[in-house]
Amino acid sequence: MFDVIVVGAGPAGSTIAKELSEKGIDVLLIEKDPKIMEKPCGGGISKKTLDLVGDIPEDIIECEIRGTRIFSGEKVLELSHEKYSGVTVTRKNFDGFLENKAKKAGTKIIRGEMVSKIENKEDEVVCETVSGKRYSAKFLVGADGPTSIVYRYLNKGKRQYAKSSSKEILMSKKKINEIFKNKFNIYTDSIKRGYGWVFPRKNNISIGVGGDMNILETTAAFKEFIKKLEWEFGLILEIDFNKIDNWVLPVYNNKANLASNRIILIGDAAGFIYPISGEGIYCAILSAIKGAKFIDLALKNGKKEILGYEKEIKRVIGKKLSYGLLILRIFKKPVHYAIKYLKNTNITVKLIEKFF
Numbered sequence: 001m002f003d004v005i006v007v008g009a010g011p012a013g014s015t016i017a018k019e020l021s022e023k024g025i026d027v028l029l030i031e032k033d034p035k036i037m038e039k040p041c042g043g044g045i046s047k048k049t050l051d052l053v054g055d056i057p058e059d060i061i062e063c064e065i066r067g068t069r070i071f072s073g074e075k076v077l078e079l080s081h082e083k084y085s086g087v088t089v090t091r092k093n094f095d096g097f098l099e100n101k102a103k104k105a106g107t108k109i110i111r112g113e114m115v116s117k118i119e120n121k122e123d124e125v126v127c128e129t130v131s132g133k134r135y136s137a138k139f140l141v142g143a144d145g146p147t148s149i150v151y152r153y154l155n156k157g158k159r160q161y162a163k164s165s166s167k168e169i170l171m172s173k174k175k176i177n178e179i180f181k182n183k184f185n186i187y188t189d190s191i192k193r194g195y196g197w198v199f200p201r202k203n204n205i206s207i208g209v210g211g212d213m214n215i216l217e218t219t220a221a222f223k224e225f226i227k228k229l230e231w232e233f234g235l236i237l238e239i240d241f242n243k244i245d246n247w248v249l250p251v252y253n254n255k256a257n258l259a260s261n262r263i264i265l266i267g268d269a270a271g272f273i274y275p276i277s278g279e280g281i282y283c284a285i286l287s288a289i290k291g292a293k294f295i296d297l298a299l300k301n302g303k304k305e306i307l308g309y310e311k312e313i314k315r316v317i318g319k320k321l322s323y324g325l326l327i328l329r330i331f332k333k334p335v336h337y338a339i340k341y342l343k344n345t346n347i348t349v350k351l352i353e354k355f356f
């Protein structure tokens with residue numbers, strides 16, 4: 001029997017596995033994909049995320065980002081370099097880097113096994129995989145992303161999702177620098193129920209749209225967004241629209257169970273994505289670090305439950321997500337309207353920085 005089983009080797013799962021293994025805890029990390037895969041993602045890693053992760057190798061940095069530009073019609077709002085910088089990465093490299101850290105810390109990793117059943121027993125938690133293998137541990141962490149089976153085990157009912165369509169498009173470094181600069185570029189006006197992004201990388205850009213839409217609406221919004229960029233910058237973006245990445249982003253539910261005696265949820269599995277910006281990697285890593293602290297405490301004190309995690313994580317992350325969702329429900333496009341109608345740019349910047 002392991003001390004802890006972690007389901008899912010994304011940023012959340014690999015980080016909690018590493019944190020626990022470094023404390024001498026016996027951890028098994030189970031991942032369904034046989035190999036580390038590219039994931040639909042802008043690959044934007046904010047400065048506050050880098051502060052949590054520590055140094056990352058130069059060779060996985062695609063572009064060093066110096067600030068964020070938010071476009072709203074004719075107006076452009078620049079968010080500060082100090083707070084709104086970071087790097088871009090490919091998820092294959094970034095997730096691989098974090099998984100390697102877990103491995104070096106002593107985590108046992110099994111790839112190519114999909115967890116399909118969970119049993120929460122008196123003295124252990126058991127995970128069964130599609131191939132029929134069974135693994136048991138004192139505690140279980142659900143880090144299995146937006147479609148989490150661990151979330152479904154702890155919560156009945158339908159989960160809400162925002163949708164996204166995105167694509168990486170090859171572009172010369174010169175052109176990227178000329179048009180998109182080394183900034184996170186956010187477009188708030190052209191997409192009715194969401195926003196669009198362009199994040200620069202080494203030899204390509206990540207373009208996407210996301211928001212409160214169904215997949216058909218997202219795909220249509222993506223096509224419109226591409227047209228707008230082509231028209232505005234005189235570009236010809238050769239995109240095969242049959243091969244765009246459509247994916248889901250979980251919407252946080254403050255009533256959902258995020259823990260139940262031997263089990264906790266972290267990252268996307270817990271619904272931890274900022275609703276206004278779509279940033280999720282920061283929350284994935286922060287919830288992993290917090291989760292590791294509470295599991296360590298439970299093991300040290302010989303407890304059968306992971307006490308305190310849910311309350312703490314709802315205070316640290318959940319509160320901001322709930323406010324963000326409320327603002328989104330009332331104003332629909334809060335960032336767009338703030339830039340359009342608020343004259344005092346200092347107040348606008350402060351408001352946006354609080355919730356973006």
Ligand SMILES: Cc1cc2nc3c(=O)[nH]c(=O)nc-3n(C[C@H](O)[C@H](O)[C@H](O)COP(=O)(O)OP(=O)(O)OC[C@H]3O[C@@H](n4cnc5c(N)ncnc54)[C@H](O)[C@@H]3O)c2cc1C
Nearest residue numbers: 008010011012032041042043044115144145267268280281
């Ligand atoms: C289009 C798009 C763009 C985005 N851009 C950004 C961005 O630029 N910056 C940012 O911060 N965030 C971004 N996000 C959000 C970000 O991708 C997520 O918040 C982040 O991946 C969460 O990490 P995680 O480890 O919780 O989950 P994931 O990265 O989803 O990892 C979960 C892992 O669990 C595995 N798994 C799932 N089910 C099982 C199972 N049953 N058994 C075993 N393994 C399983 C999966 O294969 C996966 O590897 C974006 C999201 C989308 C959809």
